[in-house]
Amino acid sequence: MSSTPRTSIIMPVYNTASTVVAAIESVLAQTDPDFELLVMIDGSPDDSAQLIADYLQRNADERVRVFDNPENRGPSAVRNQGLDAARGVWVAFLDSDDTLYPTFLERLHHHAERTGAQVVNCAHTMVATDGTTTQRLKGAPGTLTGQQAAFALLKDELSPYPWDKLIERSLLEGVYFPEDIRRAEDECVILDCYLRAQSVTVIDEPLYAYAVNEGSLTWSRITPLAETRRLLDYFAKSLQRTSTYHLPEGQEALTVARVLAYLNNAQQALIVGGEDAPATLAGCRRGFSVRDALLVLRRRPVFGAAGLLLKTSIALYRVLYGVYVKRVYNI
Numbered sequence: 001m002s003s004t005p006r007t008s009i010i011m012p013v014y015n016t017a018s019t020v021v022a023a024i025e026s027v028l029a030q031t032d033p034d035f036e037l038l039v040m041i042d043g044s045p046d047d048s049a050q051l052i053a054d055y056l057q058r059n060a061d062e063r064v065r066v067f068d069n070p071e072n073r074g075p076s077a078v079r080n081q082g083l084d085a086a087r088g089v090w091v092a093f094l095d096s097d098d099t100l101y102p103t104f105l106e107r108l109h110h111h112a113e114r115t116g117a118q119v120v121n122c123a124h125t126m127v128a129t130d131g132t133t134t135q136r137l138k139g140a141p142g143t144l145t146g147q148q149a150a151f152a153l154l155k156d157e158l159s160p161y162p163w164d165k166l167i168e169r170s171l172l173e174g175v176y177f178p179e180d181i182r183r184a185e186d187e188c189v190i191l192d193c194y195l196r197a198q199s200v201t202v203i204d205e206p207l208y209a210y211a212v213n214e215g216s217l218t219w220s221r222i223t224p225l226a227e228t229r230r231l232l233d234y235f236a237k238s239l240q241r242t243s244t245y246h247l248p249e250g251q252e253a254l255t256v257a258r259v260l261a262y263l264n265n266a267q268q269a270l271i272v273g274g275e276d277a278p279a280t281l282a283g284c285r286r287g288f289s290v291r292d293a294l295l296v297l298r299r300r301p302v303f304g305a306a307g308l309l310l311k312t313s314i315a316l317y318r319v320l321y322g323v324y325v326k327r328v329y330n331i
Helices: 020-028 048-058 075-085 104-115 146-154 185-196 225-241 248-272 277-286 290-299 301-312 314-329
Strands: 007-013 035-042 064-069 090-093 119-127 133-136 142-145 165-168 199-211
Touching (some): 007 020, 048 064, 064 075, 104 119, 146 185, 248 277, 248 290, 277 301
Parallel strands (some): 035 064, 119 199
Antiparallel strands (some): 142 199
C-alpha cells in the first residue's frame, strides 16, 4: 500500500456486529483500489471487534488499519482520531451499518477531476428495515462556489452528512467534529469544509446505501436546549471567520438554520416525550421570533409555516412538521 493513498475512508464502529463486516466488504470491493480504511472501534460492547479481527485474519488486507479503543468516546471523538491518523489526499466517511456502492470512490474522483471541486456530494439509497429502498439527493446537480454551498447547507438545501461525500483532505486541516454537540455535529464540519472550498459539486448518482434506523440519535433523545445554542453559535462563528457573517445571504442562512434547529428540537420533544418535553417545547418557541419565521416562510415555506405554527399552535405544528419529518427521514 502506498504511504500516501488516494483516499482515507474513516469508519466508526459501535454496536454494529450484524453489519460491520458487510461495510468492510463494500470498501474492499471498490473499483478504485487506492485507499486506506480506518476502522475506528469505539469501545463497542458487542462482539464487533472480534468479528472484525476474525474477518481480517481470513482476508488480510494491508489497506485496512484497525484502531481498537477500549472506552466508548462517541463518533465525533473516533472520527477525529481517524482524521489525525489519515494519510490520504482525500477523505471519505462510512457508517458501519451502511455500505458503499462498488463505484463510490471511482465516480466521486471522476467528478472531482472533471469539475475541479474540492468536495463532491452524491445521492444515496435509503434502505428501510423491511428492505424497501428510496433514492434521495439533497441539492440540484451541478457545481457551486464554496460560499454558495455553505449558505445552501444552512438552509437545508444540501446534504449535511459526511458519508455521501468525497472531501479534499486539505479542507479538514485543523477541523474537527465538535464533541460537545451530539446532534448535527456533522453539519459543523461540512460547513467549515464548504467555507474553505473553492467549489462543491453535486451529482445525482446514488453511490451510498444508508440504513434507516428509527432508533437513531436524531430522534431517540431530546437535544438539550444548551446544545442547540452551541450548534447555532458554531454556525455563526464559522461564518465570522470567513467574513461571510455580515453578508445579507449569510444572515438569511443563519436565520433559516436557527428556525430549523429549534423545529427539530421541538419535534424530538414531541416524539420522545417525558418530563423534559414541555420545557424543551417552551424553549424552542422562544428560540426564534415571528419575524424570523416570516423571513423563512418566503425562502423555505414548510419551515416558515412550521415555525409560525410552533409559535401559535403546538397541535397544528405536530401535524405539519411531523409529516415533513416522516417524508424526509422515512420514519
